[in-house]
Amino acid sequence: MAKSQSASLERKKFFADPILVSMIVVLVVFLLLFILYPLLMLLIDSFYTEGKVTLDVFKRVLSMKRFRTAFGNTVVLGLITGICSTLIGLLFAYVEEYVKVRTKFLEKLFGVVSMLPVVSPPFVLSLSMIMLFGRSGLITRKILGIYDSNVYGLKGIAIVQIMTFFPVCYMMLKGLLKNIDPSLEEATRDMGASRWKVFTSVTLPLLLPGLGNAFLVTFIESVADFANPMLIGGDYDTLATTIYLQVTGAYDSTGAAAMSVVLLSLTLILFLIQKYYLEKKTATTLTGKASRARMPIEDRSVTVPLTVLCSLAALFVVIMYIMVPFGALFKLWGRDYSLSLKWFQYMFKTSGLKAFRDSIVLSLIAAPLTALLSMIISYLVVKRKFRLKAFIEFVSMLAMAVPGTVLGIGYIRGYANGVFRTGFMQGLYGTGLILILVFIVRSLPTGTRSGISALRQIDPSIEESAYDMGANSARVFLTVTLPLIKDSFLSGLVTAFVRSITAISAVILLVTPQYLLITCQINEQAEKGNYGVACAYATVLILITYSMVMIMNAIIRVFGTSRTIRED
Amino acid sequence: MAKEKKGVRLEHISKIYQDPKTKKEFYAVQDTTLDIEPGTFVTLLGPSGCGKTTTLRMIAGFESPDEGEIYLGGEPINALTPNKRDTAMVFQSYALLPHYNVFDNVAYGLKLRKVPKETIKEKVTAILKLVELEGMESRMTNQLSGGQQQRVALARALVLEPGVLLFDEPLSNLDAKLRVTMRTEIRKIQQAVGITAVYVTHDQSEAMSISDKIIIMSKGKVEQIGSPQEVYYHPNSRFVADFIGEANFLDAKVESVSGENADIVVAGQRLTVRNHTHIPAGKEAVLVLRPEACGLGKEGLLDCEVTLSTFMGSYQYYHALVGNKTVQITDYNPVNKTIYKAGDKVKLNFDPNGVYIL
Missing domain, CATH: 2.40.50.140 (Nucleic acid-binding proteins)
Known part of the structure; x- marks a missing residue:
């Protein structure tokens, strides 16, 4: 049997569609140039010096005590954050899906908690942590009267990271719990198992791959996190901060490249386990929808403690975020708690306006490009068959496993002297365009993932019918696919904007004095100890991102297609 | 009404698939030769997995044959993409464009062909009258019943006046009673329009009541070709006798x-x-x-x-x-x-x- 004829016919049909072909070419070039090439440069830098392949750079880096400590620190931090975030996420998800929550207030609280990390810059919690529990912290000094409180170090980073990442686990596990058929649990209950036994013998085993999945995702996030360890790490250096300091402090970018390779290998291995092992396992154990709604647990001995526990945790998170605007409004944190607008005035008088303008403009350019690109990738991956498909899918997902710091170093090594140090495309380095590219690459995986899952729900014959009636690929994409995933496109647009405007880890390495970015300003001010100004920036930033999300929700409510299409 | 009734000829067509689990290749369709006369209603009938839908999708262009050549109106069409083939398909799930209303669904193909606006309006109105959906032009497709959606799908294919009309189990999502009504109607419209039709089904009574000719398939191969009476009264294999009636x-x-x-x-x-x-x-x-x-x-x-x-x-x-x-x-x-x-x-x-x- 030979499939040669169909293969050659498919090829002919494929090349009969020039728009499709050129689209794929552009995409492949983009992915090669802006994701794979910078990473390749890191490898070249760390294994290739003065014309020969050597391990010298690695030997040098490994002999640095600072690096070895940072590696250990990173792994310990990742484990703590991963485990704790998963457990707290599980608690929240379980309470939401299984326990009868009586109050509207609690429901709202859960909603807010899951939303906050999405709209806030990744490191504002560090700010409020310092302001609440630091040396001149509101709680430690003012209320408890502790004068030598030290919030910096592992403890501080871990708490902040857990609070930032557990909502992600909560959302992931909630979706999984929803898919467990309640009749499985009812059947075991019926056979005489206690609630605890049902949880340990049915729910937990079914959820295990999902828990592993959530753990790895947070582990990767924690390891890749740059801003929190930077702000609250003190002398607890992680790989991300060490790499940053290696470039900005020691001016040793080959050393930083080698360190980046180590960090990248770590996240990449975890990512591959997560993507190709656990994700499949989750899908096979939990397929299909629950046949009917679950009877919530009403037993007070279960509901009361769980609800109280969750409410306290949620309230704590909310208070942490509320601290940010107050940090900006108080005259002098730790000494004078009277309200004033002086930090805001100071912010706008110095570089505030320019920072907001630059951040917003760059993000506004990056967001639609990201959204469109991720929708095109999803369309190609889900709906078309061609040889480079697996490559496109893999590379655009790979970007998820690349820590921002690593990407930043890759861009420095890859573009500071042009592509392969030939001077080609050298003009890119130091411009706004390279920042936009980084924004796009950093948000592409999220957008693509949501686009793929949206497209998988669309009956393939709908697009086939358009194709059959005479539309070419571009036509099908524009008149059928895109309108049907309008919601996903819109939310991709806003997510990309929010992610771009709150990004820091990669851009802090690439930004030039020509551009000021809000996040870099916050970092700079916080490092100097000007928490009032930092909080003022953070407050305005949260307001911007929050209102963007609100606008998007309103647009989807009014113009969204899904509602009219999907209700049968 | 059709511009030109076209015949379809399949010459030694084979399609090889790979079992996703065992990675073993097998023939979904094997060495099939068929001649479908212009203007006739031909049904591909067989149990699920017999290759009938694959055959239809090869005619439409969604699948490419591994061996053999397909001719439409005498022209070889193997290398043509679905959008360049003079075929129109009615899908099992109807596949109506959910973000368009009835009119726009039916007009979609005409707009792609750059037909002038007034002509589009005329044609769509006429075809909606034929399928008895007058006055429904501005309804969204999710406001229609299954039977009405089916009619839109049919109208949308008919309005393009294709050389051959393809049906992929179009009635399998309807309830039993409506299925009987719709099949009579599809037959009536096909005869009124005089179009060539290739129809896939696994329902033998549907095939008998609707077709000029039935092609019975099993395991990728054609078992028998004949009129409904021929295949019922003179089956040439135990499989056919068992499958029909x-x-x-x-x-x-x-x-x-x-x-x-x-x-x-x-x-x-x-x-x-x-x-x-x-x-x-x-x-x-x-x-x-x-x-x-x-x-x-x-x-x-x-x-x-x-x-x-x-x-x-x-x-x-x-x-x-x-x-x-x-x-x-x-x-x-x-x-x-x-x-x-x-x-x-x-x-x-x-x-x-x-x-x-x-």
Whole structure:
């Protein structure tokens, strides 16, 4: 049997569609140039010096005590954050899906908690942590009267990271719990198992791959996190901060490249386990929808403690975020708690306006490009068959496993002297365009993932019918696919904007004095100890991102297609 | 109405698939040659997995054949993409564009062909009248019933006046009653328009009621091609006899052959039947009996014993043991007939010219 004829016919049909072909070419070039090439440069830098392949750079880096400590620190931090975030996420998800929550207030609280990390810059919690529990912290000094409180170090980073990442686990596990058929649990209950036994013998085993999945995702996030360890790490250096300091402090970018390779290998291995092992396992154990709604647990001995526990945790998170605007409004944190607008005035008088303008403009350019690109990738991956498909899918997902710091170093090594140090495309380095590219690459995986899952729900014959009636690929994409995933496109647009405007880890390495970015300003001010100004920036930033999300929700409510299409 | 009725010819078409689990390749369609005359209604009929949908999708261009060539109106079309082929398909799930209303759905293909606006309006109005959806132009498709969605899907394909109209199990999502109404209607419209139609179904009564010609497929191969009467009365294989309608199979041995007739022995009893498949003397064969062609009585051709007798309303349903084989019998309009009961030893009756051996 030979499939040669169909293969050659498919090829002919494929090349009969020039728009499709050129689209794929552009995409492949983009992915090669802006994701794979910078990473390749890191490898070249760390294994290739003065014309020969050597391990010298690695030997040098490994002999640095600072690096070895940072590696250990990173792994310990990742484990703590991963485990704790998963457990707290599980608690929240379980309470939401299984326990009868009586109050509207609690429901709202859960909603807010899951939303906050999405709209806030990744490191504002560090700010409020310092302001609440630091040396001149509101709680430690003012209320408890502790004068030598030290919030910096592992403890501080871990708490902040857990609070930032557990909502992600909560959302992931909630979706999984929803898919467990309640009749499985009812059947075991019926056979005489206690609630605890049902949880340990049915729910937990079914959820295990999902828990592993959530753990790895947070582990990767924690390891890749740059801003929190930077702000609250003190002398607890992680790989991300060490790499940053290696470039900005020691001016040793080959050393930083080698360190980046180590960090990248770590996240990449975890990512591959997560993507190709656990994700499949989750899908096979939990397929299909629950046949009917679950009877919530009403037993007070279960509901009361769980609800109280969750409410306290949620309230704590909310208070942490509320601290940010107050940090900006108080005259002098730790000494004078009277309200004033002086930090805001100071912010706008110095570089505030320019920072907001630059951040917003760059993000506004990056967001639609990201959204469109991720929708095109999803369309190609889900709906078309061609040889480079697996490559496109893999590379655009790979970007998820690349820590921002690593990407930043890759861009420095890859573009500071042009592509392969030939001077080609050298003009890119130091411009706004390279920042936009980084924004796009950093948000592409999220957008693509949501686009793929949206497209998988669309009956393939709908697009086939358009194709059959005479539309070419571009036509099908524009008149059928895109309108049907309008919601996903819109939310991709806003997510990309929010992610771009709150990004820091990669851009802090690439930004030039020509551009000021809000996040870099916050970092700079916080490092100097000007928490009032930092909080003022953070407050305005949260307001911007929050209102963007609100606008998007309103647009989807009014113009969204899904509602009219999907209700049968 | 169709611009030009086109015939479809498949020449030694094969399609190879790979089993996703075992990675083994197999023929989804194997060496199939078909000739579909312009203007006829042809049905591809077979159980699921027999290759009928794959064949249809190869004609539409969604799949590419691994061997052979497909011709549409005499032109080879293997290398053409679906959007360049003069075919229009009605999908199993209707595949209406959910973000368009009825009018825009039907007009979609015409707009792509840059037909002037007024002409589009005329054509769409005319076609919606044909499928009895006048006045529904501005409805969204999710506001329509299953039957109405089906009509939109049909209108949308018809309005393009394609050389051949393809149907992929279009009625399988409708309830039983509507299915019967819609199939009559599809046939009526096809004849009014005079278009070539290729129709895929696994429902044999649907295939019989709608087609000029039925192509019965099994395991990727064509089993038989013929008019509904031909495949029902003269199936050329046990598979076809079993698949189309109900059939009893009795092992038989051909004793002697004389002209069109043969003497056979069934369960130790001798009888003479027609031998249109020309089985030579001395060969093993099967006697095929349709349940409705059989009756029970004091007189008859084969001895049997009733083992089950059930009143079904329009007929009496029997099981009767002939030798060691159970034969099903449906005796229609039983009101004034003798009803036998289990244990009765009677005779099995049928018209020896109306049955056949394989």
